[in-house]
Amino acid sequence: TLQELKVPFARTETGTFFQEQPRIGNQYLEDAFLQRYLKTHLPSQVLEKVSLDLERFGARVTAEIDSLGRECELNPPALLHYDAWGRRVDHIVTCPAWKRMKEIAAEEGLIAEAYERKYSIWSRVQQVSKLYLYAPSAGLFTCPLAMTDGAAKVIESLGISGPLAKAFGHLTSRDPKKFWTSGQWMTERKGGSDVASGTESVAREQPDGTYCLYGFKWFTSATDSDMTLTLARIMDAQGRVEQGSKGLSLFFLEVRDKEGKLNGIEVQRLKQKLGTRQVPTAELLLDGSKAHRISAEGRGVASIANMLTITRIHNVISAVAGMRRVINLAREYASKRVVFGKLIKDHPLHMQTMARLEVETRGAFLMLMEIARLLGLEETKMASEQDLHLLRLLTPVAKLYTGKQAIAVISEGLECFGGQGYMEDTGLPVALRDAQVLTIWEGTTNILSLDVLRSLAKSQGQVLAAFCSGVQGKLELASSISELESSVQLLQDALHRLGQFTQRVGSKGAVAMELAARDFAYTLARIYTGALLLEHAAQPDASSTDTYAAQRWCKQDLCPIDSEEKAGCYDDKAVSMDTYLVYEG
Template sequence: MDGPPFEYGEYEEGKDVNYWRLNPALQAAAGRVYPDEEFEWAAERLEEFGGVVGHTIADNADLIDEHGPELRTYDRHGDLLNEVRYYPKQFENEELIYERGILADAFEPPPGREEPLGLVHTLTMQLLLSYADTGLVCSQSMTVGAALVLRNHDHGNHYEEYFEGLTAREYDDVIEGGMFLTEEQGGSDVGAAETTAEPVGVPREATSSATEEATGRDDEGTAATDEEGRGVHGDGGVIAPEDPIETRTYELTGEKWFCSNIDAQGTLALGRRPGAPEGTKGLSLFLVPHELPSGELNPQIYRRLKDKLGTESVPTGEVEFDGTTGYLVGEPERGFKYMTTMLNWERVTNSVGAVGIIGRLLLESKIHAANREAFGQPIGEFPLLQRDLVEMAVTHEATLSFAMEAARWFDRYERDHGDDRAFRLMRLLVPVSKHVTTRAAVDTASYAMEIQGGNGYVREFVTHRLYRDVQALPIWEGTANILSLDVLRAMETERAHEALIPLVEGYLDDVEHPLLEEQATTVREEFRALQEALVALGSGDGDYAQHEAKEVTEYIYDVLTAVLLLSRAQRSLAEDSDAREAVVARLFIEETFSDRDARGVTTGEALPMEYFDAVVRYDEVDPNRLAESPSG
């Protein structure tokens, strides 16, 4: 089958297919956010990668889920081993993704190019990989995150060898990254971390003096200025001041509670040096390798692996530091600021990963609906299920549009740390996207299981695994409440909403097609209301702002997503005379913003059924046909 409209009855299940080829919405979204010349080069590679994921990696992922990693902390003589054993198919999957440049392409020119690709390319590949294995995305993404931290904050290139391993293309040269952030007593309160870091070979008094010199704090640990430690833009920055530290080697003592990719060679962890203040302002960042340069194991104890609900392909466990070697990254007491580089990256990854899972769930549901018969006909011909599939497809394209927009601004900021607009939009859109897309993925997984019936609840069917895996996404790198509070901080400290307003206005100004006029009017009214809500939030007290933070976060998502869908509909109408995207935009806007009498039941409209082939099978829509619809 060459292309849309797709006949899903030709497939038995949602693998042994090409995920890129079966997702025209992703192709169009990538084309919008990549720089033009980069997308022209990347499109062929993405199609090839979509086939590899849809065939080999998807098959392997099912087997890996049945044979999760096993930990041997000690050998038979009682000596420390810290060995994680993997099912062999794990190594095959890793080689397939790393040697296709999912990581390296963003840091070094791939074969056939003179320049690296942006991180939006890595994120698009991660989205495709999420169709098959969320756990594999996790380990690969933390490797990229660790590389970003070293690239941005390892002033003086102290750890060039680690950076080269984290960004290697040849699988035998790759070392993976990790992030040991959470401690049992702190959870989301990172500032409550109790891990200590003692300098090796430096008197305590010298370290305390160096702390004051490097951070501008007095003996009480008070910040010299409000902007202390915030670098260029408050996320760790890229400033490289003089380095007064007498040693970069420390011994760490403490416990880390939820450590994914536990045996990574390029792990980053937070600890507190002697004399450093309490809270996040006193944390420094350390590179903690699995093996020391001598080849000996780093003296840490991998206590146990977590018995998780899902994401079996990435080992998550508890780590005990006991004189463990850690190498100071960047300046002391700026560790949390540096770590936000990785946190923001991981949140974008969670978001595109959620969209990838929604895409796989939607594909499985379409195929099942086309093949499963009940009462003498395929269940996909029943109006109720048609409506469900259309709504699922609209959710997919809505979350896809927003997640790729967040990816675009993250990528743009990483290309140019002096781009203030990109920084502000990245800071706002990333937590919004992570919150809404991951929750949408959980809801979609639940209903996709229902579409499969009893089989959806059985381990041998992939919806069972996707449902287990997707539950991690709203938790990793910040729950809904933490993300909503971060949206507040982005608006309060970086004035991020001031960059959002012209972004929305710019997209809306380009929407001028008559078929979109009614929906554009609705969205303009909601945009004005959103601005009023932001003013109310800023003028209220702190408790009120926290109370409404999640509501505002989701309101930002709804308005910007509607604008993005209208923008792509405008382009499709203007360039291709195709009204399919206009149908999707209309469905999203009516569902999100319309206050219809009797919930719309009395209108006589059945748009999801009328445009089922267009939305679900990617068929084209004649603009004249949409114009004749009741609300056209």
């Protein structure tokens, strides 16, 4: 019979070949570039402790956190409006894995570490390294953590006192029973970018000095959080409010009261999202939510800016970590999958494809670490004026640039698995769905490009000067190394053209600069990243791959603003022609 002959395709037999799946190992031990970065920068005593912790945590990510993250993806949150007896409860039901993620975040001190400052100026680099290992396995618990970190930062900057002292204690706790997460409710139906005109929520002062908030928050992520920061306009006794940015104040509120009842909040519905499905994102009606005003009246936007900075940095962490993870999985797969008679890794064109992804990821990683380093300096009061200017400038630059890189790299990364990269049950496609949001929330690419201009406009040239001298400083070592000389030259040339552009554009007016905003931000990203790669390649411990990566980065168009200007993209007539082109017909 067929069975006796062991014919492979019979009855339930589906053949004899099954592809071995790609697996992740300890992501710290598998990341030579991260290890080299830490070795180069951290003082030896700090390095010893940090690398031991990262190795331990890397093992926990693989053994425990990764499968919890997958469970969060497979069991998305649901909204229960009514209990069995018809009472309106608006309960957001999350899965056990999501709750466990919260406990792990506290146990690991994923927020606490940044505020304990055990490693002084290096505390942020340490925290960011840990979050970088964690993010792609975290089932998007990184989202509430980002906002929690942002809220803690706002509170620290405003002063840890009054009701905020209790909140700060919870946000930075290592005790899972005490640990709180925070939301960030800024977006309303009329505007998520244009918060100044979009915010309709109002605040009525109460006799005890607290406020009751009324309004509709259109996007609120991680709505199962314990507290939030939000914006509203104070309404006077005659029912008048001040419009625009100057009318907005910042409020803190606890989401539930001591009995666990919602604080004047109705959860209208949960959003149906392309990705980030692990996280509940809700539309909320605020109907008399009891809140504390925590900024001066009318200083809402300026006071929440610290939260924006921190959450944007977390966005960069997720972008870079997502790129690293897909590459690590793809290179594992390439050493297991045989096609056309050899492993995929032995096909030069496939290696070229992956090498390009690797260069992007290394560059983005160094940008992330540079920002973490600058933030660490700022938070320990060790930052120079130049460091502070760079932190302000590079945060939106890195957020907008790495968000785009992540989508491109992860998309190409999925292709490295062929058809399997498109199959939901491999757990791979979620990376792309989740990456797509990185360029939208926390400010779209255009809004962040305009924020780059805002940071320059406020400083009378000092921010740009800090950028140029920051780049020059990083090139010093590299310029004395012959293999890096021509790359340094390319970078110097791009920096020179950027300088010429900024002089020319002054005479062209505001519209030209607005049209140039995105290319300008890209130019800053490419030049600064190039300088970081060259600085890294010039270190005594650098490997030949560091030199190669820096050389490759510098061969791309480092100054897109120059080429686009030559193409007439910022001319007056471009405004009408762009519109005509888009709307013709």
